Structure formats: C-alpha cells, structure tokens
Amino acid sequence: MTYDVAIVGCGPVGALAANLLGQAGLSVLVLEQERDPHPLPRAVHLDHEMMRIFQGAGLVDRLHPLMRETQGHLHIGADGGVIRYMGTAGQAKRFGWANDYFFYQPELEAQLRDALARFPAVTLRLGAKLESLTQDDAGADLVLAGGETLRARWVIACDGARSAVRKSLGVKLDDLDFEEPWLVVDAEVDGPIVFPDIPGLPAGADLQQLSVMLCDPRRPATIVPGRGNHRRWEFMLLPGEDDQAMMATEQVEALIAPWVEGSTYRLVRAATYRFHGLVAERWRVGRVFLAGDAAHQTPPFFGQGMCHGLRDVSNLAWKLPLVIAGLANEALLDTYQPERDPHVRGVIGAAVNAGRYICQLDPAKAAERDAHMREVMAAAKPGTTAADLIPAYQAGVARPGSGERFIHPRVGGVLLDDVLGEGFAVIAREPVASSPAFAHIGGSIHVIGQGLDDADGALAAWLDAKGAAAVLLRPDRYVYGVAETADALPALIDQLRADLSLKVAAPEETACPV
Structure with a gap:
C-alpha cells in the first residue's frame, strides 16, 4: 500500500504529527528505530500554545496531569539581584492555558505513542531503522534495514538534530554563530530548592515556580522546576574545563550542593551539551519535509526548542490533508518554510541574544550588562512574558498585518x-x-x-x-x-x-x- 504520510522518528514531534494526521483521517506510517521512548529527560518545557495543540488533538486529558504549571522566567545578575523578569504571577490566562509547563519527557513520549492506538489508519513500526529514501513525482520509497521497502506520498523527517534524512537530502544548516558548552544535571529532590535573598523579586513571584537563570560571571547557571520532585540545573562549562571531569559524580554533587541543602536527592543524569543556534537552509525537498530538531536547533534559554517542532507539525497537519484530499494545490505546501523559518529565527535570535549576555564571564562587563538590563526592564511593558517572543507569521497563509496567535478565552x-x-x-x-x-x-x-x-x-x-x-x-x-x-x-x-x-x-x- 501507499501511505498518505510517512513520519521518520517518533519522539514528541513525530508522535504529535502522527496524532494530528491520524485525527485528520490520513493513513500514516511512523518509523522509529528505538523500541522504547528515550529513558532520560531531554526537553522539559512547553507553553500554552502546545497545550492548545494537545487540546485540539484530543490529547489534553492524557497530558495535562503530567504537567507542572509554573510562572515563567527570572534572570539574576552578577550582584544577585533581578535584571529581567518574564513572569506570569497574577496575570490572566489570555490563551486559556498557563504560559509555562514543565514535564518529564519519557512520560510525555509514552502517552503520545499510546494515543496512536486511537487511529486504525496509523501504523507505528518500532525498531524500524531507515536505510535510504528515494523520491519520484508521486511519492517516496523508504527502505528499512533488512531490505523492506515502504511507500508514502509525503514524508516528514522528525529524526532529530543528527537527522539522517536531512543529511541524505544534502540540506545544509545555517549556523547562527552561537555555541557554548553546558553541563545538564537532572535530579529527583525531596525538598525545595534553596535560594538566597534576591533583591528586586517581583511581588507574587515564587522562586520554586520559576525558571531561574543565574547570570553570574563566576559560572552562569540555570535552575529549572520539573514535574513532581524533578529538578534540572544547567551549568556553563568554563574555559579549559573537561567534559568528562565535569560529569563525574563528585563534581556534579559539589555544583548542586548549595541548592539542595537539607534535602536528599537522587541524580538522574549528568551530561554535557553544546547549545547551538542552527536552521536548515531548506525545509522541503520534493515530497519530504524537515521538522523539529531536524530543521532547527535553539539554545534553551526560553525553553522553546521542542515547542518549535510541535508548531512545525501543527502547521503541516492542516495543510497536508487539504492537498491529499485534492482540495488544494501542492503549492500550499510551499508556505511551510516561509511561515515557520522566520518564526523560528525570531525566537532563536532572542535566545542567542540572551545567551550572549547570560554567558558573559567578564565581571566588569557583567556589571555594565546588569545596569543596562535593569534599564530595559524598567521601560518594558508590564506583564511581558516569554510568550511575547513568538512573532506573528509575516508570509504564507495570512493577510498583511495578521498572522498572530488568536486569544483562547x-x-x-x-x-x-x-x-x-x-x-x-x-x-x-x-x-x-x-x-x-x-x-x-x-x-x-x-x-x-x-x-x-x-x-x-x-x-x-x-x-x-x-x-x-x-x-x-x-x-x-x-x-x-x-x-x-x-x-x-x-x-x-x-x-x-x-x-x-x-x-x-x-x-x-x-x-x-x-
């Protein structure tokens, strides 16, 4: 048979794509080379728009209980005081859901996969490794390890930052000139995180409910709330530090010790990453679309990396059914990159700019930064949150001056x-x-x-x-x-x-x- 759509990769982005397209009544093949969801937490944050997408996909009752609602983002300067606040304490939920939620990715992936059983026309193939992909004017042939060949009219590659599909298509990445090494630590903590007194903390802001960025030139770091008793720290590696040495248990425990004083904890993982700003030069090649980390990689300073990918497939999931049903010309699909690429670049740009000031290691320049950031914060519109970083669509299927997300009362x-x-x-x-x-x-x-x-x-x-x-x-x-x-x-x-x-x-x- 020929499937309407084949999806390569069944992480959160691929699994959501399959749910949305299954809901639209399409026949969908999902190929995932791993038999079980990744066992460790990677992405941890999503926003109100993702909850709205889950709601529309009939998934919110499954997923909402897995979420921890929080209050946004707080940046602390070199002197220990607030230099930027993008919080939601006391604000109305104009988009229906809270602006920020934290989750545990293995749980989210498992629920998204399990939900595919709702759709008899969705076929999930676990342990299926894609070896090659070829295209013609009517579809694509996907050859699996072992020689089996499957066919689909369209393909969405959700196979991650190292996307084999992207590489096979010869698509290059546009490097937005940001790369910094960080140590990511996840732990289960039986008590609250210990914070010092923070001058300038807004009324109603709860440090246990905020993603706190420490812009400390001695070592920039982030402390993130998770679902239940899961907590995450991200520590910038300083010049000359070795990845393996920084991941050693004794080093990790020394780094988190001030924050867990008086509590017992269990380390879940410690791993080093390079935070990147990258965007694929082409998001569509013939009948293949790139989505999620296969198309772009975002520094994590506003927690939008996975959100970008979920927006990608939400965008495709209403356009592909129109084309497959014969209602719309295939030219509609050419609006995918013009809509999503500037959207992604806008947020990556904001994250890269934040990364540049967060990663400042010079004490004198950090003090100048803090003074400037406080001036900007004082002049900012009250109630500004990270949601305001998401721009309107400027091209594609939107009239001039429109393209913003509609309210959700x-x-x-x-x-x-x-x-x-x-x-x-x-x-x-x-x-x-x-x-x-x-x-x-x-x-x-x-x-x-x-x-x-x-x-x-x-x-x-x-x-x-x-x-x-x-x-x-x-x-x-x-x-x-x-x-x-x-x-x-x-x-x-x-x-x-x-x-x-x-x-x-x-x-x-x-x-x-x-």
Whole structure:
C-alpha cells in the first residue's frame, strides 16, 4: 500500500504529527528505530500554545496531569539581584492555558505513542531503522534495514538534530554563530530548592515556580522546576574545563550542593551539551519535509526548542490533508518554510541574544550588562512574558498585518476551541452569510451571543482593538485576517481560497444565514 504520510522518528514531534494526521483521517506510517521512548529527560518545557495543540488533538486529558504549571522566567545578575523578569504571577490566562509547563519527557513520549492506538489508519513500526529514501513525482520509497521497502506520498523527517534524512537530502544548516558548552544535571529532590535573598523579586513571584537563570560571571547557571520532585540545573562549562571531569559524580554533587541543602536527592543524569543556534537552509525537498530538531536547533534559554517542532507539525497537519484530499494545490505546501523559518529565527535570535549576555564571564562587563538590563526592564511593558517572543507569521497563509496567535478565552464555561471545533473558523459580531465553498474546506461561522457566550467580553474586546466586525482563523488558530465590516467577509474568504491555492471550484454562492 501507499501511505498518505510517512513520519521518520517518533519522539514528541513525530508522535504529535502522527496524532494530528491520524485525527485528520490520513493513513500514516511512523518509523522509529528505538523500541522504547528515550529513558532520560531531554526537553522539559512547553507553553500554552502546545497545550492548545494537545487540546485540539484530543490529547489534553492524557497530558495535562503530567504537567507542572509554573510562572515563567527570572534572570539574576552578577550582584544577585533581578535584571529581567518574564513572569506570569497574577496575570490572566489570555490563551486559556498557563504560559509555562514543565514535564518529564519519557512520560510525555509514552502517552503520545499510546494515543496512536486511537487511529486504525496509523501504523507505528518500532525498531524500524531507515536505510535510504528515494523520491519520484508521486511519492517516496523508504527502505528499512533488512531490505523492506515502504511507500508514502509525503514524508516528514522528525529524526532529530543528527537527522539522517536531512543529511541524505544534502540540506545544509545555517549556523547562527552561537555555541557554548553546558553541563545538564537532572535530579529527583525531596525538598525545595534553596535560594538566597534576591533583591528586586517581583511581588507574587515564587522562586520554586520559576525558571531561574543565574547570570553570574563566576559560572552562569540555570535552575529549572520539573514535574513532581524533578529538578534540572544547567551549568556553563568554563574555559579549559573537561567534559568528562565535569560529569563525574563528585563534581556534579559539589555544583548542586548549595541548592539542595537539607534535602536528599537522587541524580538522574549528568551530561554535557553544546547549545547551538542552527536552521536548515531548506525545509522541503520534493515530497519530504524537515521538522523539529531536524530543521532547527535553539539554545534553551526560553525553553522553546521542542515547542518549535510541535508548531512545525501543527502547521503541516492542516495543510497536508487539504492537498491529499485534492482540495488544494501542492503549492500550499510551499508556505511551510516561509511561515515557520522566520518564526523560528525570531525566537532563536532572542535566545542567542540572551545567551550572549547570560554567558558573559567578564565581571566588569557583567556589571555594565546588569545596569543596562535593569534599564530595559524598567521601560518594558508590564506583564511581558516569554510568550511575547513568538512573532506573528509575516508570509504564507495570512493577510498583511495578521498572522498572530488568536486569544483562547472561556466561552460558556469551556475553552473557545472546544466550541469552534476543527478547521477554519470565523468569529463574527453578528450573523453573516456563509459559503458552501468555505464549508467545503472545513470552515464554520460562529457568532458572539449566538453560540459564543462571550461573558467576559474578551472576543468583543479583541475585535474592538482591531476595528473589525469578524476575524477569520486558520485551523492552527493563527489569525488569517479580519473583516472591518460584515459585508467585507465574503471577499476575505475569497482571498483565503486564493491563498490556499484551492483547486476546488467555488460552488454557487447562495446565502446561508447563520
């Protein structure tokens, strides 16, 4: 048989891709060379947008119990005082979920894999190592170790930073000129982390619920809360330090000792890494897409590395079904990199810039940095969080000035997306005419006050701020565009059809009042 999509790699990104495409009704082959999820924690953080994606994929009931809700990020200067705060203590959840969650990756991967059993058209092949991949105009042949050949119309490579698929395609990485060696330590700790008094700590901020970055020129470090009693430290390796020596148990215990005083703990792992800023030069080669670490690698200073990959496959998961169903031209898939690449580079740029000041080892320059950072913090918009680092889409399937993530308030006691369902959605102030062509591509219209209980006024306030009568949302809940008047909505939908490169002819436009 020929599968609609083959996914190479079943880490969190590949497993989510399989869940989303399975939910869309596609036949999916997942190849993973390891039989069990990786046993050690790697990624630890995700944000509200990932929880929203899990919600839409029918996964949130499985995954939410695994998460620890936290308050964001705090940066401490060389003098021990606050120099940057991107926290959420006391803030409303305008995107429905908390801004920051921490998790234990082996648990997350296991649940994502187990959830694939929901879809009879999804085939998970564990212990299946891809040996080679060839393409033609209609699909790709995947040859496994042992000689078995499988075929799919499209392929998504989620096979990690050392992606064999990327290498086989000859895709080079654009190096954003950041590489620093760090020691990552994970431990199970039976008590709270011990912090000194920190001048300038904002009211309501809880150090046990924050990712704390110590910008200390003696040794930059991070302390991260995890789910349950899991904690993570990241220590920058100083010039001349040896990786193996720094991973020795006695050295690790000496580094974490000040923070676990009075508590017992169990070391889970200690490993050295090189934090990189890298982006693939091409994200699509023929019928193959790169996603996750195969396409980009982000320094971990804002916890967005895995989030990028989950956004990647969420982007593909609404476009591929339209193309495979024959509704949209394959040109729609050319919008993948123009949308995702600048998005990723924007966040990597912010992470690299943070890394440069975090890794400052010169005490005099660190003092100058601290003074400058405090000036920036004083001038910043109140309530700024790491979520504000995520830019709007500037190209692809979005009208100029749109492309941002839409808010996610509660309506009638449930989160908005549970009312909107899947596919494209219009939120309007008043009943408007629908369109058979819009419905044919999975579009629906929802009216405030008639099915949308905007009790707290969040939807109306958003439209007020845009001077709009209606907003048109993509299936991934990014804003496609707004209509200033109800009469302008049909033209906006027509523009969407053009931007999607739709092959289906528009049915006769008969008014269908909502």
